[in-house]
Amino acid sequence: MGDYAQFLLPLAKGLGMTALLCIISAVGGSIVGLLVGLARASSIGFIRWVSAIYTNLLRGIPLLIILLFTFFALPLLIPGAVFSKLACGAIALTLFVSAYIAEVVRGGLESVPRGQFEAAEALGMNYFLKFRYIIVPQAMRVVVPPWTGIILAMIKDSSLVSVIGFVDLTQAGKIIGTTTMLPLLTFVVVGAIYFVICYPLGKFGRWYEKRLTVSLGRPQAVDLGPASTDLLAEEPLLQVRGEK
Amino acid sequence: MISVKGLQKKYGNVEVLKSIDCEIKPSEVVCVIGPSGSGKSTFLRCLNLLETITAGSVVINGHDLGNSKLDRVLVRRDVGMVFQQFNLFPHMKVLDNVMIAPIKVAKKSREVTKEKALELLAKVGLSDKADVYPSSLSGGQQQRVAIARALAMDPTVMLFDEPTSALDPETVGDVLAVMKRLAGEGMTMVVVSHEMGFAREVADRVIFMDQGYIVEEGTPADIFDRPTQDRTKAFLSRVL
Numbered sequence: 043m044g045d046y047a048q049f050l051l052p053l054a055k056g057l058g059m060t061a062l063l064c065i066i067s068a069v070g071g072s073i074v075g076l077l078v079g080l081a082r083a084s085s086i087g088f089i090r091w092v093s094a095i096y097t098n099l100l101r102g103i104p105l106l107i108i109l110l111f112t113f114f115a116l117p118l119l120i121p122g123a124v125f126s127k128l129a130c131g132a133i134a135l136t137l138f139v140s141a142y143i144a145e146v147v148r149g150g151l152e153s154v155p156r157g158q159f160e161a162a163e164a165l166g167m168n169y170f171l172k173f174r175y176i177i178v179p180q181a182m183r184v185v186v187p188p189w190t191g192i193i194l195a196m197i198k199d200s201s202l203v204s205v206i207g208f209v210d211l212t213q214a215g216k217i218i219g220t221t222t223m224l225p226l227l228t229f230v231v232v233g234a235i236y237f238v239i240c241y242p243l244g245k246f247g248r249w250y251e252k253r254l255t256v257s258l259g260r261p262q263a264v265d266l267g268p269a270s271t272d273l274l275a276e277e278p279l280l281q282v283r284g285e286k
Numbered sequence: 287m288i289s290v291k292g293l294q295k296k297y298g299n300v301e302v303l304k305s306i307d308c309e310i311k312p313s314e315v316v317c318v319i320g321p322s323g324s325g326k327s328t329f330l331r332c333l334n335l336l337e338t339i340t341a342g343s344v345v346i347n348g349h350d351l352g353n354s355k356l357d358r359v360l361v362r363r364d365v366g367m368v369f370q371q372f373n374l375f376p377h378m379k380v381l382d383n384v385m386i387a388p389i390k391v392a393k394k395s396r397e398v399t400k401e402k403a404l405e406l407l408a409k410v411g412l413s414d415k416a417d418v419y420p421s422s423l424s425g426g427q428q429q430r431v432a433i434a435r436a437l438a439m440d441p442t443v444m445l446f447d448e449p450t451s452a453l454d455p456e457t458v459g460d461v462l463a464v465m466k467r468l469a470g471e472g473m474t475m476v477v478v479s480h481e482m483g484f485a486r487e488v489a490d491r492v493i494f495m496d497q498g499y500i501v502e503e504g505t506p507a508d509i510f511d512r513p514t515q516d517r518t519k520a521f522l523s524r525v526l
Binding site: 168171174176 | 334352358363375376387390391
């Protein structure tokens with residue numbers, strides 16, 4: 043056992059890096075995704091158009107390419123700035139995941155009945171109050187389950203950051219596997235660690251979904267089918283009537 | 287209080303309101319009747335900016351709704367709206383439904399608002415429902431909460447868009463009773479409704495609309511007992 047103990051520290055470090063990367067990207071991606079999703083539901087055509095390009099472009103490019111692009115292009119785009127590998131990985135994952143979250147947010151906003159917008163407006167609420175207190179809380183019920191799915195996929199996809207030399211959990215596993223000549227055992231351990239992180243998150247998604255359904259009394263059939271997950275899905279976009 | 291001149295509303299090429307002229311005085315209760323598609327709901331929605339006005343002018347309490355620099359929030363605080371489908375916020379308890387606008391829009395304190403909200407719920411007969419979610423209420427109860435929610439902003443005008451059309455017959459009476467009481471207290475009300483009995487009993491004035499025009503208006507007795515226009519007669523013969 044003593045032989046294996048020396049590998050615990052690098053593995054733990056890798057895990058810590060993966061966790062840090064994923065937390066930054068999940069938070070960043072969710073914030074950007076929420077904003078882009080709101081933009082996709084804007085009443086201003088130009089904003090809708092720009093946000094649609096953003097989501098469709100990023101969803102059409104493999105994560106690996108986005109990663110390599112941020113790693114090589116970012117220093118060229120912003121001369122003089124130094125980006126750590128963690129920053130590159132986090133930016134790439136944030137961009138990637140925000141595009142998917144934006145689509146889910148858009149679907150969630152579209153699931154809120156028109157009358158809710160009108161009732162909020164009739165009570166004198168401005169754009170911020172309407173979305174903050176009326177629309178977004180109702181959209182959350184629809185957004186959270188697929189959101190957890192996206193974050194889960196992102197945690198697993200984060201293993202790709204090893205290509206830019208960032209020592210995350212996967213990269214740590216690679217190094218240990220090569221050093222010990224026990225790649226199979228190492229990757230079983232690494233895989234188990236990913237599973238232990240991801241499984242509870244999936245459970246959380248189910249629990250949250252149930253809790254919201256209970257508090258709202260009646261489950262509402264919401265179709266997030268092909269229209270909102272299709273890469274080319276453009277229309278119909280939510281129009282906030284009366285807000286110009 | 288409300289002055290409408292030459293109001294026109296188009297959706298693309300479809301002219302829903304052709305030319306509406308109408309004056310509504312304080313404390314007046316006006317019922318708007320007419321066949322579906324006559325533009326009565328659109329007319330009502332123009333009064334609180336849920337629809338943009340194509341042409342003509344609407345002035346409410348001195349606010350010209352056609353003015354592009356208009357503060358929508360100020361107008362809407364003055365104008366309460368009750369919808370056919372209630373549109374209560376399903377993620378909030380009844381009390382919070384009533385309290386949200388005064389607190390967040392009018393920036394009133396929680397204590398004052400809560401006291402007022404409980405008073406309003408008592409007024410609509412739903413004191414015991416303050417802590418439940420709207421989904422556990424009947425349609426009539428939900429509509430009465432919606433009325434309380436609109437009243438919480440202290441509006442000077444209340445608009446009702448077919449408030450009883452989505453209700454079970456046995457709950458209609460409770461809602462109409464609340465509206466009748468409100469009228470008795472001197473609230474200015476514009477009611478789009480198919481409830482001819484309510485119009486006859488409570489309205490000061492009845493407006494009959496058809497195909498985007500006001501065809502005829504007058505006291506309930508004028509309209510229901512002595513209609514002068516053929517279209518009014520035809521409509522009334524079908525609904526009465």
